[in-house]
Amino acid sequence: MESSTEQPEPLGTLIEILEDAEYKVEQPLPGVLRVQGRFSNTERIALQAAADAGDQPVAIWAISHHDDWTLAAWDRPELVTITQRGPAPQRWRHRQLPPQLQPNAPTFLEGAASRFDIVTRPKHRPTDAARxxxxxxxITEPAPPGWEPPVVEAPPVVESTVPVDTKPTRSPSGRTRTPKEPKAPAKPEPVVAVCPTCFMALPATGVCDNCG
Structure with a gap:
């Protein structure tokens, strides 16, 4: 009589490690894990999980309680990470690791560039090799299934007016100062007509008394 033994889950040990850290773990696709928890550095969680898988090919979505996420796809020597923080553009990074390095190398956990990066122009953009x-x-899209980008609302416009102080001011001596009324405009001086010949002032008749 033949006996059949149940094959262990390839990522069973990794799932136990993540659940022991009190993370919610799901497996939406073979070899793909979705990890959610109260953490802020999603890239660090995803890279550490990829390293805990050893050389087992794995892809991990790490989703924070702020709804930020990182997808780390690890299939030695290929390591691809995509990180989304809020409404900022996705940050892609493709590395090819030598045998002695793991995805949780300090340089990678700190998000720093390394000589193993495949550089793109502009930086951190997707490539055909990474896809x-x-x-x-x-995985056809890097965002976790069901994730929706946050809606950025413009701040409301608040109109405010500066109150006008109508109270009389006080001088240092304690006396109340009342606003001075504006001065009336000065009356223009009358224009006196003069004779064009002798330059004497003309009378009201307009006829010069000297020149006739």
């Missing part, structure tokens, strides 16, 4: 790594896990 091919995701597709090997059955």
């Amino acid at each position: 091919a790594v995701l597709e090997s896990f059955g």
Whole structure:
């Protein structure tokens, strides 16, 4: 009589490690884990989980309680990470690791650049090679299933007026100062007509008394 033994889950040990850390773990696709918990550095969680898988190919979505996320796809030597923080653009990074390095190397956990990075211009943009790594896990879009980008609302416009102080002011001596009324405009001086010949003032008749 033949006996059959149940094959262990390839990522069973990794799932136990994550659940022991009190993270919620789901497996939406074979070799793909979705990890949620109260953490802020999603890239660090995803890279550490990839390292805990050893050389087992794995893709991990790490989603924080702020709804930020990182997807780390690890299939030695290929390591692809995509990070989304709030409404900022996605940050792609593709590395090719030598045999002695793991995804949780300090340089990678700190988010720093390394000589193992495949540099793109502009920086941190997706490449066909990086997308091919995701597709090997059955992932066509880097965002976690069901995730929606946050809606950024413009701040409301608040109109405010500066109150006008109508109270009389007091001088240092304690006397109340009342606002001075504006002075009336000065009356223009009358224009006196003069004779164009002798330059004497003309009478009201307009005829010069000297010149006629």
